[in-house]
Amino acid sequence: MMTENNKIWIVDDDKSIRWVLEKALTADDIQVISFDGPGKLLSRLNREKPDVIISDIRMPDMDGLTLINEIKKQTPDVPVIIMTAYSDLDKAVSAFQSGAFEFISKPFDVDEVVTLVKRAIKETGTGVNSEQTEDLNEGTDIIGSAPAMQEVFRAIGRLSSSNLTVLITGESGTGKELVAKALHKHSPRNDQPFIALNTAAIPKELLESELFGHDKGAFTGANERRIGRFEQANGGTLFLDEIGDMPADLQTRLLRVLADGEFYRVGGHTPIKVNVRVIAATHQDLEARVKKGDFREDLFHRLNVIRVHVPALRDRRDDIPALTDHFLKTAASELAVDKKQVTETTQDYLNSLSWPGNVRQLENFCRWITVMASGKEIHNEDLSPELKINEHPQENNDWEETLRRWVETNLVNGQSRILADAVPRFERIMIETALKKTSGRRQDAAKLLGWGRNTLARKIKSLGLDS
Numbered sequence: 001m002m003t004e005n006n007k008i009w010i011v012d013d014d015k016s017i018r019w020v021l022e023k024a025l026t027a028d029d030i031q032v033i034s035f036d037g038p039g040k041l042l043s044r045l046n047r048e049k050p051d052v053i054i055s056d057i058r059m060p061d062m063d064g065l066t067l068i069n070e071i072k073k074q075t076p077d078v079p080v081i082i083m084t085a086y087s088d089l090d091k092a093v094s095a096f097q098s099g100a101f102e103f104i105s106k107p108f109d110v111d112e113v114v115t116l117v118k119r120a121i122k123e124t125g126t127g128v129n130s131e132q133t134e135d136l137n138e139g140t141d142i143i144g145s146a147p148a149m150q151e152v153f154r155a156i157g158r159l160s161s162s163n164l165t166v167l168i169t170g171e172s173g174t175g176k177e178l179v180a181k182a183l184h185k186h187s188p189r190n191d192q193p194f195i196a197l198n199t200a201a202i203p204k205e206l207l208e209s210e211l212f213g214h215d216k217g218a219f220t221g222a223n224e225r226r227i228g229r230f231e232q233a234n235g236g237t238l239f240l241d242e243i244g245d246m247p248a249d250l251q252t253r254l255l256r257v258l259a260d261g262e263f264y265r266v267g268g269h270t271p272i273k274v275n276v277r278v279i280a281a282t283h284q285d286l287e288a289r290v291k292k293g294d295f296r297e298d299l300f301h302r303l304n305v306i307r308v309h310v311p312a313l314r315d316r317r318d319d320i321p322a323l324t325d326h327f328l329k330t331a332a333s334e335l336a337v338d339k340k341q342v343t344e345t346t347q348d349y350l351n352s353l354s355w356p357g358n359v360r361q362l363e364n365f366c367r368w369i370t371v372m373a374s375g376k377e378i379h380n381e382d383l384s385p386e387l388k389i390n391e392h393p394q395e396n397n398d399w400e401e402t403l404r405r406w407v408e409t410n411l412v413n414g415q416s417r418i419l420a421d422a423v424p425r426f427e428r429i430m431i432e433t434a435l436k437k438t439s440g441r442r443q444d445a446a447k448l449l450g451w452g453r454n455t456l457a458r459k460i461k462s463l464g465l466d467s
Helices: 015-027 038-045 064-074 089-097 110-122 147-158 176-185 204-212 248-260 286-292 297-303 313-335 344-352 358-372 385-389 398-412 418-437 442-449 453-462
Strands: 007-011 031-035 052-056 080-084 102-105 166-169 194-198 237-241 277-282 306-309
Touching: 007 015, 007 038, 015 031, 015 110, 031 038, 038 052, 038 064, 052 064, 052 110, 064 080, 064 089, 080 110, 089 102, 089 147, 102 110, 102 147, 147 176, 147 306, 147 313, 166 176, 176 194, 176 237, 176 277, 204 248, 248 297, 286 297, 313 344, 313 358, 398 418, 418 442, 418 453, 442 453
Parallel strands: 007 031, 007 052, 052 080, 080 102, 166 277, 166 306, 194 237, 237 277
Antiparallel strands: none
């Protein structure tokens, strides 16, 4: 319940962060008390209790995860919002498992933080389980600091204490199986089997036996009993990749297993009871396949309990340098050679590509370039032919990303009135290109641009394009 007496405590060794949050929250009539270290906060926590605590994760005396455990010992019902500039999956999971209300990455939107604080005040006491769990600081193959990947990390963190069915969506090569493995690793079933099966890679006539197993003599060639993937995954997690390609009859059998927790082996007469968490993945639009009648609606709803979307690489370009460096290190280690270094110009070019094969394509490129580049440094001329073809990418709205970088660069460099500079340049390019297309015919160019002829004439004159 929001009142004028709501107290928010902020702990961060960065004075500027404290100042920004103080100003924003105070402007919303929220009382703020700031601390430059965890010790002072814990000392005051012995005497009084705030409504919400906002804490940095990296501080000199005590990290935020240790602090949240101390806070939960004294005041388990106080929501704690963790913020960090060094976000990764394990920290996100650890924060949620330690009882964090939310996990946000710096730089953050101040208005969003204010909204989050208000929600935390209203939902006091409804956060995740605050019991301390095992240390989860071991490394992960999932790399990402882009906002879209942070959403994936948050989802994994929130699901870390559950056994709910999850549907992972995303384009081919985005790393859906890595997300499935992370969901298993950070779950109550992490000491049980993780079994993966790509349903699109198994012939239809063999898929049923692959999933459910078969008894001896079930069909020609079945010379002994076979244990299927569901039995192998008993107690653990079964990951079904490319679930959208599953044949209709097997969709029915899968639905029954999800509903009843039991099945029959092919040719068998004894029901097999299993306790399996199913995580499914697809690059297809399952809703569209349901409408077309190619996928069972009831199975879709069984699988779509929680959905996690893995972004395409072009939607998380900020992660490309870190991923490139990681894959080059891995390739160098596999091949027992020195790691290649990407020049700044080449890295900028790699960042601009659309990467239709996503992370898998980038990983394969790093292996290829480790073998094929003649020197220690990777230059544009070293790139594979298919990457050079796209030297001026025009698909997937890459021009918007280029424009965004231009704006960011100018703002960082202290430029002002950038619209007064950008808009005439933009219009000049549009007009010149349209006139070139129509061989100078202004009426036809105006139609291409969606303007009237008089508007085009006025623009040509104001931009000095009469000649």
